[in-house]
Amino acid sequence: MIFLADFSPIKPDFGLLFWSSLIFLIFWFMMSRYAFGPIRDALKKRESDIQDALDEAKRAKEEMTALQSKNEELLAQAREERSNILKEAKEAKDSIVREAKEKAKEEAQKIVDNAQRDIEAQKNAALLEVKNQAANMALEVAEKIIRKQLTGDGEQEKFANSLVDEIKLN
Amino acid sequence: MLSTVNTLQIKRLLLTFSLVVVGALGTALWAQHDHDHSGEDHSGHDHAQHDDHSGHDHSGHDGHDHHDDHSGHDHSGADHSGHDHGSHDGGSHGGHAANACGHHHDPSIFDAGGTAFHHIADANVYSIGPFSIPLPCIVYAPNHEGWSFFLSSAFKIHGAHGDGSQSVGPYVLNGGTVMRVKDGQGFPKTEGNVQLASDPHDHIFSHNEEDGLAYMSFNGKCYELERKSTADFGLFGGGITSFYDFSLTKNVVAMLLVSLFLMLMFFSIARAYRDRDGQAPSGLQGFIEPIFVFIQDEVAKPFLGHYWERYLPFLMSIFFFILGLNLFGQIPFFGGANATGNLALTMALAVIAALVVNFSGNKHYWEHIFWMPGVPAWVKTILTPVELLGVFIKPLTLMLRLFANITAGHMVMVIFVGLIFVFGGTQGANPPASLGAAAASTILTLFMMAIELLVAFLQAFVFTILTASYLSAAKEEAHH
Numbered sequence: 001m002i003f004l005a006d007f008s009p010i011k012p013d014f015g016l017l018f019w020s021s022l023i024f025l026i027f028w029f030m031m032s033r034y035a036f037g038p039i040r041d042a043l044k045k046r047e048s049d050i051q052d053a054l055d056e057a058k059r060a061k062e063e064m065t066a067l068q069s070k071n072e073e074l075l076a077q078a079r080e081e082r083s084n085i086l087k088e089a090k091e092a093k094d095s096i097v098r099e100a101k102e103k104a105k106e107e108a109q110k111i112v113d114n115a116q117r118d119i120e121a122q123k124n125a126a127l128l129e130v131k132n133q134a135a136n137m138a139l140e141v142a143e144k145i146i147r148k149q150l151t152g153d154g155e156q157e158k159f160a161n162s163l164v165d166e167i168k169l170n
Numbered sequence: 171m172l173s174t175v176n177t178l179q180i181k182r183l184l185l186t187f188s189l190v191v192v193g194a195l196g197t198a199l200w201a202q203h204d205h206d207h208s209g210e211d212h213s214g215h216d217h218a219q220h221d222d223h224s225g226h227d228h229s230g231h232d233g234h235d236h237h238d239d240h241s242g243h244d245h246s247g248a249d250h251s252g253h254d255h256g257s258h259d260g261g262s263h264g265g266h267a268a269n270a271c272g273h274h275h276d277p278s279i280f281d282a283g284g285t286a287f288h289h290i291a292d293a294n295v296y297s298i299g300p301f302s303i304p305l306p307c308i309v310y311a312p313n314h315e316g317w318s319f320f321l322s323s324a325f326k327i328h329g330a331h332g333d334g335s336q337s338v339g340p341y342v343l344n345g346g347t348v349m350r351v352k353d354g355q356g357f358p359k360t361e362g363n364v365q366l367a368s369d370p371h372d373h374i375f376s377h378n379e380e381d382g383l384a385y386m387s388f389n390g391k392c393y394e395l396e397r398k399s400t401a402d403f404g405l406f407g408g409g410i411t412s413f414y415d416f417s418l419t420k421n422v423v424a425m426l427l428v429s430l431f432l433m434l435m436f437f438s439i440a441r442a443y444r445d446r447d448g449q450a451p452s453g454l455q456g457f458i459e460p461i462f463v464f465i466q467d468e469v470a471k472p473f474l475g476h477y478w479e480r481y482l483p484f485l486m487s488i489f490f491f492i493l494g495l496n497l498f499g500q501i502p503f504f505g506g507a508n509a510t511g512n513l514a515l516t517m518a519l520a521v522i523a524a525l526v527v528n529f530s531g532n533k534h535y536w537e538h539i540f541w542m543p544g545v546p547a548w549v550k551t552i553l554t555p556v557e558l559l560g561v562f563i564k565p566l567t568l569m570l571r572l573f574a575n576i577t578a579g580h581m582v583m584v585i586f587v588g589l590i591f592v593f594g595g596t597q598g599a600n601p602p603a604s605l606g607a608a609a610a611s612t613i614l615t616l617f618m619m620a621i622e623l624l625v626a627f628l629q630a631f632v633f634t635i636l637t638a639s640y641l642s643a644a645k646e647e648a649h650h
Binding site: 008010016027034035044 | 426
């Protein structure tokens with residue numbers, strides 16, 4: 001052989017073969033069962049957890065975006081509604097004011113009309129009274145005059161008679 | 171995805187090649203050095219005196235006829251011109267250099283290759299610096315003693331080299347490795363623990379570079395030692411011997427420590443994932459997660475498609491087991507267990523990977539191997555053996571790649587440190603040269619350590635990604 005001194009490591013002795021196989025098989029079994037298997041599963045689980053978390057975050061973001069656009073839409077809608085309400089309110093106000101004005105005008109007219117009528121009535125009543133008064137006064141005056149004249153002249157008597165006739169005729 | 175895999179593979183190939191080149195250079199350096207030594211060491215020896223040096227019986231093993239045509243270990247002769255071997259001269263067994271086997275040990279000559287091999291070898295003792303932690307020995311000698319259980323401290327280890335000064339039955343500890351005294355040599359193995367040397371510094375073990383065998387000198391007699399049985403079928407100089415070593419060796423202890431450490435670490439991380447559900451990772455969890463996710467997303471998912479979950483634990487186990495052991499072997503002053511640089515471990519992993527791949531193979535995969543669709547019949551007769559060979563070559567390359575990369579790196583490292591002793595002498599003979607070599611060696615070793623750190627990750631990754639690609643081939647659905 002090419003080796004001069006004893007190069008023993010290249011000669012596989014049965015003892016070391018036996019122990020190497022035994023120790024490695026035990027090592028393999030123990031490590032698979034209690035170390036490499038669980039670590040592999042834990043790493044796999046973590047990987048899927050991370051993927052899930054990322055997916056979840058992505059989904060949440062998408063949801064958030066969707067929500068935001070929906071919010072904006074709602075806001076715009078609300079704004080429109082508000083302006084609509086405001087417009088309606090203004091219209092309502094205007095119409096109310098207008099109505100009120102018209103009503104007030106009408107009322108005022110009515111009051112004025114009533115007042116005019118009252119005034120007319122009062123005026124007529126006043127005129128009637130004045131007429132009556134004047135008639136009374138004239139009557140009184142006439143009585144007085146008559147009384148005085150009747151005491152004199154026949155002509156006057158005659159006149160008085162005519163007057164009485166006249167009244168009778170009336 | 172395909173293009174990225176391709177560039178990755180090219181980069182990986184380039185790196186592997188450059189590493190192999192570095193490793194080869196290191197090996198060549200050692201070989202050159204060693205060769206020079208043997209050249210000067212044995213010059214002018216008297217070949218004729220060979221026969222009278224050994225009283226022991228060599229008839230038990232073949233290959234000893236190398237002795238006759240080589241003088242390499244007959245140092246008992248008087249003529250050692252140019253070397254200061256005077257004190258070790260012939261016949262005196264009391265000295266600590268010359269022994270009954272006639273093998274000289276000259277402490278002034280540094281054996282870089284041997285040192286490297288010693289440091290990357292598995293051992294039955296865990297040496298950390300000057301301390302030796304004894305390990306349990308479980309040896310089995312069929313047809314002889316059967317099973318034997320004892321602690322390696324029974325060998326009465328002395329020194330950092332892991333030599334035992336006592337035998338346990340037929341077993342001795344040579345350089346930290348349990349060996350068995352070959353039967354039929356009259357060794358008193360039934361007498362229990364035999365004191366092998368009175369002086370613990372006696373050099374009782376030796377390695378014969380010619381026949382590749384280990385010898386022990388005891389009581390003025392030379393005994394041949396047998397190494398443990400190995401599964402290389404003689405390909406790398408091993409084979410079945412009289413005994414098997416099932417001890418908890420240094421590499422086994424390293425594997426146990428690393429597995430235990432990784433298990434505790436990952437169990438706590440898994441607990442963190444459970445308790446801190448829904449929270450960001452923190453601490454250790456945060457440190458490991460990028461590596462985990464890298465293997466998951468760059469290896470498992472692209473190669474295995476929707477099968478990735480099923481095979482992820484297997485790929486992760488391979489990656490972290492290899493990475494942990496690669497890094498553990500690089501901790502300085504910690505014994506330097508070269509577990510992933512040992513063919514036995516890489517073979518075990520490669521065989522398990524191959525079993526997983528082939529048991530996962532679908533109809534389409536086997537069809538591609540045995541009866542490739544869409545090619546003429548005569549091509550099939552060529553293709554089928556090639557594809558079938560591929561089934562075995564794939565794990566073979568997995569096994570060799572990891573082993574070669576890690577071993578080469580460690581060896582180069584030891585050799586770089588060894589330069590200090592190559593240039594400066596083993597006992598501080600040349601202080602200026604020692605200092606100069608130490609400075610150069612520090613820079614080189616630092617560089618090598620950085621490369622090895624990269625290689626530790628790279629090779630763990632390469633083993634994993636190739637296993638994943640073989641699995642993907644086994645799982646591929648027909649689409650043509």
